[in-house]
Amino acid sequence: MFDLPKKTQIKRNIYKKLIYEKFPKELSGNKKEIFDKEIKKITLINEISEQSINIRPTDNVSAIFLVLIELKTKDFTNANISLVSRLFGQKILVVLKYEDEYRLSIYETKLLLGDWKKKDEISLILQGLDLSNVWENLVTQVAKIEIEEGNSLEEQISLEARKEKLIKLIEKTEKQARKESQAKKKFELYKQLKEYKKELEEM
Structure with a gap:
């Protein structure tokens, strides 16, 4: 097989x-x-x-x-x-x-x-x-993962898991921000969204 x-x-x-x-x-x-x-x-x-x-x-x-x-x-x-x-x-x-x-x-x-x-x-x-x-x-x-130079298998799996989580958090926060009517809460959500995207880009 x-x-x-x-x-x-x-x-x-x-x-x-x-x-x-x-x-x-x-x-x-x-x-x-x-x-x-x-x-x-x-x-x-x-x-x-x-x-x-x-x-x-x-x-x-x-x-x-x-x-x-x-x-x-x-x-x-x-x-x-x-x-x-x-x-x-x-x-x-x-x-x-x-x-x-x-x-x-x-x-x-x-x-x-x-x-x-x-x-x-x-x-x-x-x-x-x-x-x-x-x-x-x-x-x-x-x-379907590639081990990046300097990472162990365990570290790479942990990194991939964090990437997955961040992608889900970004999608969830974007939806919340679009629906939010209060300016202050909307600002906080976009601020959080920016932090998630920055972390994902730096991985």
């Missing part, structure tokens, strides 16, 4: 019971019911490791797993996908499937999501001198 080497392929069902036992607090109350309504089936489909691709592990990354989650609905809860991403205490790339569409997701400080695509539109490139490099490259492929 997704042009990964055949040697990485495995097929092992992950039963939802295991997730319920592993995360009882996170799936308390009606959260367990929501998880069951959203997720149909979970399968471990690939293992990227020294044995399967002959790239050395690191202290941080000993293996990378691909997990296929077949969804009952396209409107899933991010928290449920994050739980599956944390299941093994290993690096996991989650492949979401709904009908004939696929969406990649990966957890690195937060859940990062790719776009919905057809199966043949997705190609994963395993690139790096060690598994930590491979993982970083997979994160950037899924999230």
Whole structure:
């Protein structure tokens, strides 16, 4: 799948019971019911490791797993996908499937999501001198981010998150300013808007 080497392929069902036992607090109350309504089936489909691709592990990354989650609905809860991403205490790339569409997701400080695509539109490139490099490259492929010089992966993700937040704040503040009738409040909103835009430009 997704042009990964055949040697990485495995097929092992992950039963939802295991997730319920592993995360009882996170799936308390009606959260367990929501998880069951959203997720149909979970399968471990690939293992990227020294044995399967002959790239050395690191202290941080000993293996990378691909997990296929077949969804009952396209409107899933991010928290449920994050739980599956944390299941093994290993690096996991989650492949979401709904009908004939696929969406990649990966957890690195937060859940990062790719776009919905057809199966043949997705190609994963395993690139790096060690598994930590491979993982970083997979994160950037899924999230469509470029690590700027001098930034770590974590710093770049934080920067991208701030950019997203600023864009939303700018849109929200512009709408508020247009609707505001009081001159003083309108001035304050435009002042705040200027600060948001300045911060975004300086990133």
